[in-house]
Amino acid sequence: MSKEAVIFKIGWNACINCGACVAICPQEAGFISAFDTIAVDTPCDIACMLCEDICPVTTITHVAAVNGNGVF
Amino acid sequence: MPPTEYDIVIIGSGPAGATTARVAAKLGLRVLMVDKRQELGAPIQCSGAVSRHALEACGVIPVAEFIHESIYGFGIYNVAGEKTTIDYRQLKPSEYGHQNGQKPLGYVVDRRRFDRHLMTLAERAGAEVWLKTEGLSYQTDGSEYCQIQLRRFNQPIQVKAKVLVGADGLQSQVGKWAGLRTHIKITELASCLQFIVDGVKTDGLLEIITGHHWAPGGYAWVFPKGHGYAEIGLGVICTMTKKNAQWHLDQFMQQSFFKERFQNARILEIQGGGVPLAAPLRTQYAEQVILVGDAARHVNPVTGGGIHTALSGGVIAGEFLAKLIKSGAPATAENLKGYQDSWLDQLGHKMWQLYEEKTQIFRTDDIDERDRLLFQTMSQYFSPYSEYKKI
Numbered sequence: 001m002s003k004e005a006v007i008f009k010i011g012w013n014a015c016i017n018c019g020a021c022v023a024i025c026p027q028e029a030g031f032i033s034a035f036d037t038i039a040v041d042t043p044c045d046i047a048c049m050l051c052e053d054i055c056p057v058t059t060i061t062h063v064a065a066v067n068g069n070g071v072f
Numbered sequence: 073m074p075p076t077e078y079d080i081v082i083i084g085s086g087p088a089g090a091t092t093a094r095v096a097a098k099l100g101l102r103v104l105m106v107d108k109r110q111e112l113g114a115p116i117q118c119s120g121a122v123s124r125h126a127l128e129a130c131g132v133i134p135v136a137e138f139i140h141e142s143i144y145g146f147g148i149y150n151v152a153g154e155k156t157t158i159d160y161r162q163l164k165p166s167e168y169g170h171q172n173g174q175k176p177l178g179y180v181v182d183r184r185r186f187d188r189h190l191m192t193l194a195e196r197a198g199a200e201v202w203l204k205t206e207g208l209s210y211q212t213d214g215s216e217y218c219q220i221q222l223r224r225f226n227q228p229i230q231v232k233a234k235v236l237v238g239a240d241g242l243q244s245q246v247g248k249w250a251g252l253r254t255h256i257k258i259t260e261l262a263s264c265l266q267f268i269v270d271g272v273k274t275d276g277l278l279e280i281i282t283g284h285h286w287a288p289g290g291y292a293w294v295f296p297k298g299h300g301y302a303e304i305g306l307g308v309i310c311t312m313t314k315k316n317a318q319w320h321l322d323q324f325m326q327q328s329f330f331k332e333r334f335q336n337a338r339i340l341e342i343q344g345g346g347v348p349l350a351a352p353l354r355t356q357y358a359e360q361v362i363l364v365g366d367a368a369r370h371v372n373p374v375t376g377g378g379i380h381t382a383l384s385g386g387v388i389a390g391e392f393l394a395k396l397i398k399s400g401a402p403a404t405a406e407n408l409k410g411y412q413d414s415w416l417d418q419l420g421h422k423m424w425q426l427y428e429e430k431t432q433i434f435r436t437d438d439i440d441e442r443d444r445l446l447f448q449t450m451s452q453y454f455s456p457y458s459e460y461k462k463i
């Protein structure tokens with residue numbers, strides 16, 4: 001995979017906890033947050049961005065992960 | 073203290089998990105069901121429509137506790153607003169209606185109350201249920217019992233079970249633990265949003281609005297929600313549009329042939345979810361593990377309806393597991409394949425046919441022709457003569 005790892009950010013104000021991002025996510029088990037969304041504290045090396053596409057309220061964005069840590 | 077032993081441990085107390093628990097416990101199995109939530113059913117990710125037949129066939133008596141409103145038929149609209157009405161009050165007045173001796177065709181249920189009710193039925197049948205309990209992992213070592221790690225109110229707990237049942241929804245972690253191919257294609261997961269509203273009239277019909285213009289890849293709906301409320305929602309396939317579900321729902325409410333009807337709509341609740349318009353999982357079992365409900369993708373690929381299929385899958389799973397475990401046979405993947413075979417015979421093969429039909433429609437490149445096919449299929453699907461009526 002040539003894509004660079006990313007860290008997802010969720011705009012919690014718009015998130016409706018629908019779970020669609022986790023449902024579409026190709027990551028292994030456990031790539032989830034305490035609020036039943038995709039993980040927001042772990043770099044994603046797949047970076048397919050399907051979670052951003054499926055979100056009914058478009059509240060997922062990402063930043064590049066640097067050395068396994070996000071640039072915040 | 074050694075870990076407590078159960079015949080089956082179920083992760084997730086939705087309609088599928090709670091039905092598996094109820095049926096298995098009633099047939100004499102030692103059942104533990106866990107759910108990580110503090111209240112079941114929430115956040116709501118479902119429109120709540122289910123037929124009376126589905127409830128009764130799965131041993132759930134319809135009661136006021138969970139019914140928002142009774143349903144008597146369907147109104148199917150094409151993109152321009154032309155309507156096919158399938159009102160069972162007119163088609164079969166001797167059977168369907170509000171009067172004594174007449175019955176509803178189905179219901180829109182309150183998922184919070186409904187899921188709690190199904191859990192109660194499971195507990196009354198003898199299942200143990202722990203809320204605020206999350207499944208973390210499981211291991212098999214070739215022995216009769218697998219080990220399951222749970223966390224309950226922050227407390228780590230280990231239990232043993234002959235079979236672990238993943239009823240943990242579309243986002244199933246159990247399926248991933250077991251290495252099953254649970255991944256769904258982006259072209260087959262509808263991104264859905266719905267508003268519960270005041271100020272919009274309904275008439276006992278589930279209204280379904282087709283047409284690429286309103287809901288590309290899916291459809292829009294207006295359902296009665298009880299107390300004079302309605303539910304307006306839609307699902308879209310995001311590869312077929314550049315806009316999100318929220319934009320399409322706003323567009324549908326403000327621009328469609330229903331804009332006058334919706335002009336006084338006041339939003340009371342906002343809900344969403346991913347609804348699979350996909351085939352069932354090809355493999356729904358592994359060593360000492362089965363999946364049921366959304367986790368196994370037991371969802372109607374044409375309507376996106378999943379309550380009936382979850383309840384039916386739960387009955388099939390509960391009955392199968394009771395028989396297998398009482399026979400003393402080990403819960404190997406080979407033996408658990410029988411669950412999937414039984415499910416395919418009773419429901420799955422028809423769901424595969426529906427999937428083929430749905431795929432044909434959305435493979436059609438010409439939008440007008442695709443709209444025509446979807447409207448026609450939906451109109452036929454809900455007719456009294458449909459071969460799929462009971463799915």
